[in-house]
Amino acid sequence: MEGWHQLYPGHIPTSPLQKALLAAGSAVMALYDPYRHDMVAVLGETTGCLALPNLRDKMKNHPEGHRILQERPRIHLSTLDMARLQGLPEGSLGREYVRFLEDNKVSPDTRMPPKFVDDEELAYVIQRYREVHDLMHTLLGMPTNMLGEVVVKWFEAVQTGLPMCVLGAAFGPVRLSTRKLQVLATELVPWAIRSGLNASCVLNVYYEQRWEQPVESLREELGIFPPPAVRV
Amino acid sequence: MHFGFQTVTEEERREKIYQVFENVAKKYDVMNDSMTLGIHRVWKDILVHKMNPCPGTLLLDVAGGTGDIAFRFINYVRSVRQRQLQRKLKHHQNLSWQEIFESYQKDEFNSLGDSQVVVCDINREMLKVGKQKAEHLGYSEGLSWVLGNAEELPFDDDKFDVYTIAFGIRNVTRIDLALQEAYRVLKPGGRFLCLEFSHVSNPLLSRLYDLYSFQVIPVLGEVIAGDWSSWAQVKEKVKTPLDVGCMGGVINRSLWTKHHHQVDHSCHLDKTFVNFFLGSDKRSLLLKTAKRKKTTGSRGNCCLLSSGTWGGTWGGTWGST
Numbered sequence: 001m002e003g004w005h006q007l008y009p010g011h012i013p014t015s016p017l018q019k020a021l022l023a024a025g026s027a028v029m030a031l032y033d034p035y036r037h038d039m040v041a042v043l044g045e046t047t048g049c050l051a052l053p054n055l056r057d058k059m060k061n062h063p064e065g066h067r068i069l070q071e072r073p074r075i076h077l078s079t080l081d082m083a084r085l086q087g088l089p090e091g092s093l094g095r096e097y098v099r100f101l102e103d104n105k106v107s108p109d110t111r112m113p114p115k116f117v118d119d120e121e122l123a124y125v126i127q128r129y130r131e132v133h134d135l136m137h138t139l140l141g142m143p144t145n146m147l148g149e150v151v152v153k154w155f156e157a158v159q160t161g162l163p164m165c166v167l168g169a170a171f172g173p174v175r176l177s178t179r180k181l182q183v184l185a186t187e188l189v190p191w192a193i194r195s196g197l198n199a200s201c202v203l204n205v206y207y208e209q210r211w212e213q214p215v216e217s218l219r220e221e222l223g224i225f226p227p228p229a230v231r232v
Numbered sequence: 233m234h235f236g237f238q239t240v241t242e243e244e245r246r247e248k249i250y251q252v253f254e255n256v257a258k259k260y261d262v263m264n265d266s267m268t269l270g271i272h273r274v275w276k277d278i279l280v281h282k283m284n285p286c287p288g289t290l291l292l293d294v295a296g297g298t299g300d301i302a303f304r305f306i307n308y309v310r311s312v313r314q315r316q317l318q319r320k321l322k323h324h325q326n327l328s329w330q331e332i333f334e335s336y337q338k339d340e341f342n343s344l345g346d347s348q349v350v351v352c353d354i355n356r357e358m359l360k361v362g363k364q365k366a367e368h369l370g371y372s373e374g375l376s377w378v379l380g381n382a383e384e385l386p387f388d389d390d391k392f393d394v395y396t397i398a399f400g401i402r403n404v405t406r407i408d409l410a411l412q413e414a415y416r417v418l419k420p421g422g423r424f425l426c427l428e429f430s431h432v433s434n435p436l437l438s439r440l441y442d443l444y445s446f447q448v449i450p451v452l453g454e455v456i457a458g459d460w461s462s463w464a465q466v467k468e469k470v471k472t473p474l475d476v477g478c479m480g481g482v483i484n485r486s487l488w489t490k491h492h493h494q495v496d497h498s499c500h501l502d503k504t505f506v507n508f509f510l511g512s513d514k515r516s517l518l519l520k521t522a523k524r525k526k527t528t529g530s531r532g533n534c535c536l537l538s539s540g541t542w543g544g545t546w547g548g549t550w551g552s553t
Contacts, residue, residue: 012460017447025455038458115460 007120010113019046022116031171041112044164045126051161052122058201059125065204072124073208075108075131085211093218094211097138104144108134128203129160135207139219140192141227146172147180148232151188158196160203187228199223242405249403250355252462253297257357259457260298261365266452273300276398279427280304283394287313287345292392292417294382294410295400296351297358299365299375306371309347316345344374350392352380383409387417394418398427 005013014022026042033039059065073079085094101107111130114123133152140155142148150172157165173181199222210218219226256263264272279301285291287309293301324332353359359377366375380386382397382404395414404410414424446464453463 015447018451021448021451022454025451029455036458039455042454 007118008114008123010115011117011120011123012115013118014116019116022046027167034175037110038112040164040168041114041130042116043167044162045114045116047163048117048122048126051163052117052119052125055129055160055162055201055203056122056125059203062201062204064206065201068128068203068206069121069124073206074127075135075208077107077109080108088212089214091214091216092211093135093138093207093213093215096215097135097211100134100138104137106134106144125203129156129162132202132205132207136202139202139215139222139224140195143232145232146176147184147188150176150184151192151232154189154192155196158193159199159201183230183232187230188232191225191228195224198225245405248465249405252465253355253403254357255459255462256453256457257297257355257361259459260358260361261300262456263452263463266456267449272399275427276300276304279396279398279425280308283308283396283423283425285309285312285347285394287316287347289347289393290391291347291349291394291396292352292385292387293349294352294380294385294395294397294414295354295403296396296398297353297355297362297400299351299362299371301396301398302349302351302362302375303366303369303371305349306344306347306374309344309374313343313345313347346374348374348376350376350378350387352378352382352385352387354379354381382413385413385417389416390419391417392419392422394423394425396425396427399429401426401428 007013022042023046026039026046029036030039030043056069059069082098085098088094108131111127111133114126117123117126133156136142136152136156137144137148140152142151150169153165153168153172156162157169173184176184202222205218205222216226253260283291283305285305285308289305289309291302291305293305296302320335321332324335327335351359351362353362356379359379363377366372378386382400383406395418397410397414401407401410411424418424450460450464454460457463
């Protein structure tokens with residue numbers, strides 16, 4: 001019976017039928033009401049059964065990724081020293097990250113905790129993926145408007161293989177204007193795909209230990225190409 | 233005491249149910265529509281039609297929360313009143329326009345004909361949603377909202393003409409007390425109407441019903457309301473045995489039967505309404521009963537109706553001798 005095999009706080013065990021229904025329902029709801037971020041999260045969890053183990057294995061086989069899996073760092077306002085990050089030099093990861101949070105008025109604390117992932121380690125992997133999403137924005141130089149989000153989704157789709165990212169990348173553009181679609185198709189998406197394919201796994205970076213590193217240097221290290229010079 | 237599969241004290245059960253409804257209040261209506269594909273509206277329409285209130289009726293709707301029965305009652309009474317007024321006008325052939333206008337104006341202010349409905353619910357959040365709905369839909373006249381417990385109603389004896397409880401009695405922890413209270417606050421000759429799901433006896437359908445309740449409804453809760461756990465508990469509430477036999481048993485032990493009510497299994501409902509989901513054994517109960525006091529010679533009758541079956545319908549009546 002549900003509730004009896006809780007693997008982590010907030011875990012809701014579900015039958016395969018329920019997962020299928022949730023996947024379908026959340027996909028429809030996420031398209032119908034884009035403000036239902038919880039539905040995007042549910043979609044990710046119910047469809048990630050192949051991609052998540054892949055990601056976890058990539059992490060396990062990488063020294064930095066392995067350490068992350070062991071130490072389980074979390075990115076929360078309570079764990080970040082915002083004052084210190086703000087004081088870091090311009091162009092550093094920490095400084096740019098804080099700038100990104102302020103400019104876009106977002107917070108790392110709004111990420112949904114996992115509910116429907118039936119493995120405790122995989123639940124952490126998806127949580128880590130969610131919590132570093134804002135750092136993706138920072139590394140790619142993309143704002144949190146619709147266009148920026150779609151670009152990040154394309155990058156993440158290539159990097160993680162999560163069906164939710166693929167769906168978001170494919171369906172996100174439907175709400176964009178023609179002009180933006182053009183920029184997206186001709187410049188941004190090709191760049192995001194090339195970078196995504198070229199870059200090493202972004203979940204294998206212990207960001208919390210690299211706040212002082214300049215963003216450009218981290219981009220180069222990972223293999224992310226410089227963003228195209230367009231206004232997003 | 234049962235809360236689904238758990239054994240809890242009465243007080244714990246009341247608290248759990250209170251919390252569930254507090255959480256779901258805002259999405260209650262949309263969830264009802266999704267879970268029953270809108271059919272709950274038909275069931276509630278049938279209830280009010282069976283009630284057939286005339287202008288001047290005083291209705292108490294218990295566990296009425298978001299106002300579904302109350303609004304239907306008001307609409308019904310209003311249209312009955314309209315027809316009354318139109319008939320009256322037709323007879324005023326030889327009055328002057330001025331006299332007709334004055335008489336119409338006088339009656340227009342009384343569009344409900346002194347009918348009133350009191351919505352009583354134990355849950356503050358549900359009442360809040362109900363009041364907002366009323367404002368939004370423009371219902372104000374003849375409607376009042378009272379916070380109260382079905383087991384201990386804050387009303388005087390012999391006050392109401394009709395008492396309704398739609399999909400609410402399952403949430404009452406002491407059904408016997410609720411029935412006693414219903415008996416107390418109803419006027420002699422008053423009617424008690426209960427709309428509720430019954431026990432599904434067909435084993436295949438019972439399994440489908442369980443499947444639907446345990447597998448599908450929490451998913452609907454998550455997708456529509458972003459709330460899995462409250463809706464996962466909904467079936468738990470309904471799992472308490474509320475089949476006809478049980479209700480009959482409870483009623484038999486209550487004050488109703490002290491006044492010579494007897495069970496008569498001969499009442500059949502129209503078979504025109506079809507239950508969308510399940511076959512012949514999914515039923516909604518409609519219990520209609522009247523209490524009879526020694527002084528009046530009014531006939532009390534208690535009718536069990538099932539709404540929505542493909543196969544046979546069945547029902548029972550308690551009739552006073």
